[in-house]
Amino acid sequence: MSTPAVRHISECFLKPHRPIEESNKICQLTPWDILLLSYHYIQKGLLFKKPETATRDDQHDFIENLLNKLKTSLSHALSLFYPLSGCLVTRKTQDPPSYAFFVDCNNTDGARFIYAALDMTISDILSPADVPPILHSLFDHHKAVNHDGHTMPLLSIQVTELVDGVFIGFSMNHVIGDGTSYWNFFNTWSQIFQAHQALGHEHDVRILHPPIHDRWFPNDCGRSVNLPYKHHDEFISNFEQPLLRERIFHFSAESIAKLKAKANSESNMSEISSFQSLSALVWRSITRARFLPYEERTSCKMAINNRSRMEPRMPEEYFGNLVQMVSAEATARELVENDLGWAAWQLHVAVANHNDKVVNQSLKGWLESPFIPQIGKLFDPNAVLMGSSPRFNKYGCEFGMGKALAIRSGYGNKFDGKVSSYPGREGGGSIDLEVCLLPHHMIALESDKEFISAVSVSNLPC
Known part of the structure; x- marks a missing residue:
């Protein structure tokens, strides 16, 4: 029997719900960030069980309400983690040849939000001994490398509705942050979602440990790092994993x-x-x-x-x-x-x-x-x-x-x-x-x- 395919139903782009301050519209990248240009996006996700009532006649209302709340809280979270709504930009010089990278947090469509569906159950995902390959389809930016952030969103959320569950797949450009940054954002988004749900309306949520965006540069490095290349083909390559x-x-x-x-x-x-x-x-x-x-x-x-x-x-x-x-x-x-x-x-x-x-x-x-x-x-x-x-x-x-x-x-x-x-x-x-x-x-x-x-x-x- 063939495996069902993931169906993309809708998508939109979300920006921070508050305007980005002028001083924050450009985000510089450090050596630690630039080193990851040829790696893949970070892709992690969480599998949830639908509430019991959502498995009956009101499934449509449940998913519509969930998507709206996710979008609203995500927009609020992006106000705190504004670089995730940006895009990579390259500044090149010819003599001598060099590349410099930064994040434009202003001239961008924002973060992508996808709603998809898959005719499989939680048991179909968790019961097999091996992780089923269909899991890769529950994330956006499949096989994308971080350099693709010039033309692809730096953050993409794919919410996939299963028969009895919901999978939230989170793809983040690794140049923007590491695992600590990734989960700090995910947790903050969750805190805002829960606060909005508790009060029944959207509002600004006070976060006890907001992100620190002042990027660290080593001594004598300056605030810009130049790579000695003429074209990105010299330092970017795609990686095809073997059958695993x-x-x-x-x-x-x-x-x-x-x-x-x-x-x-x-x-x-x-x-x-x-x-x-x-x-x-x-x-x-x-x-x-x-x-x-x-x-x-x-x-x-x-x-x-x-x-x-x-x-x-x-x-x-x-x-x-x-x-x-x-x-x-x-x-x-x-x-x-x-x-x-x-x-x-x-x-x-x-x-x-x-x-x-x-x-x-x-x-x-x-x-x-x-x-x-x-x-x-x-x-x-x-x-x-x-x-x-x-x-x-x-x-x-x-x-x-x-x-x-x-x-x-x-x-x-x-x-x-x-x-x-x-x-x-x-x-x-x-x-x-x-x-x-x-x-x-x-x-x-x-x-x-x-x-x-x-x-x-x-x-x-x-």
């Missing part, structure tokens, strides 16, 4: 506590964190699943938030990109023949050594010889990359339908060995891992005893 299997593996708080205790006991330490212990398990297990020759080197890269690493510390409300990768490396023999504690300690050291000096040294080197990384060339086939974070308040985003049932992602930035971490729905320190692997690697991982013994059963309410 995607699975969600759930780890209860109890299972993760056991991994942490085991890692610290085996390394005779006490500093190894829960997430470092879980990442070590994933690194070892995927390396075994790949059957790497013992002499080959493998790495585990972890996305790290530089806000807490810088001196002075940057606030979490900083809106932009302050994320970097730290990496631990070993031969396949070292990783497989040593225990979990050994691997977790390598990751702990990599994280502990990442400080303000390292951050500024890496930026200094890039400014001396700037380049744009290409996602297809950056990650070798022996690497594991731990992305996203279980610390983000993802299940705190509610839009009148109660707590989300699940978090899912789109096509963007996936390859063999990409692992995204989400908080478990039940909270308490539980974690869900979205693992992307080549099919034969996934089969081997599913048979890995150490890995599977740590996986917990997740009972999602459908």
Whole structure:
């Protein structure tokens, strides 16, 4: 039986409900932002269950009311996060050749809002062992890279109505912000939605932790970064992911506590964190699943938030990109023949050594010889990359339908060995891992005893 197709029913563009101040109409981009020009948009979404009454005769009224409230609250949220309503603009010079980028927050259509429908149920989405490929169609900007923000909206929301649920897919240009910025916006939008719903009318909502838009530039950098290129074809390329299997593996708080205790006991330490212990398990297990020759080197890269690493510390409300990768490396023999504690300690050291000096040294080197990384060339086939974070308040985003049932992602930035971490729905320190692997690697991982013994059963309410 063929899979139903997503039907786009309507779309519109939304702007901030308040005019943008003159001083805010141009947003400069930092080196951290520009480095992501050839990556994909961030694509994450939440799956909600329709209220029981909405599954009967008043489905039309329910979805109409929901869409109107989402649009109104989104417009209010854009007043606080105004760069998301802008577009990328390039300033070029010929002699010497250079590119400079900024965001025009004024001369733009705004953020795109799409209403779509899909004749599938929540069970169709959550019951299969693998994440169904139809999930990629629940997001706008499929396969778009961030440089496409010159002609595509920097933010696009797709609300897809299912038979018994609603999926809200959020595509944000990664040049505008990192995961911390992404979820700060999502949570703020939710807060405004709930405040409007509680009072029964729209109004300005006081946000306790509004975004900070004063972008951070390293010393002696100035407020503009120029790339030594003549044409964007020299630094932008499209990345086509191979055929992958995607699975969600759930780890209860109890299972993760056991991994942490085991890692610290085996390394005779006490500093190894829960997430470092879980990442070590994933690194070892995927390396075994790949059957790497013992002499080959493998790495585990972890996305790290530089806000807490810088001196002075940057606030979490900083809106932009302050994320970097730290990496631990070993031969396949070292990783497989040593225990979990050994691997977790390598990751702990990599994280502990990442400080303000390292951050500024890496930026200094890039400014001396700037380049744009290409996602297809950056990650070798022996690497594991731990992305996203279980610390983000993802299940705190509610839009009148109660707590989300699940978090899912789109096509963007996936390859063999990409692992995204989400908080478990039940909270308490539980974690869900979205693992992307080549099919034969996934089969081997599913048979890995150490890995599977740590996986917990997740009972999602459908």
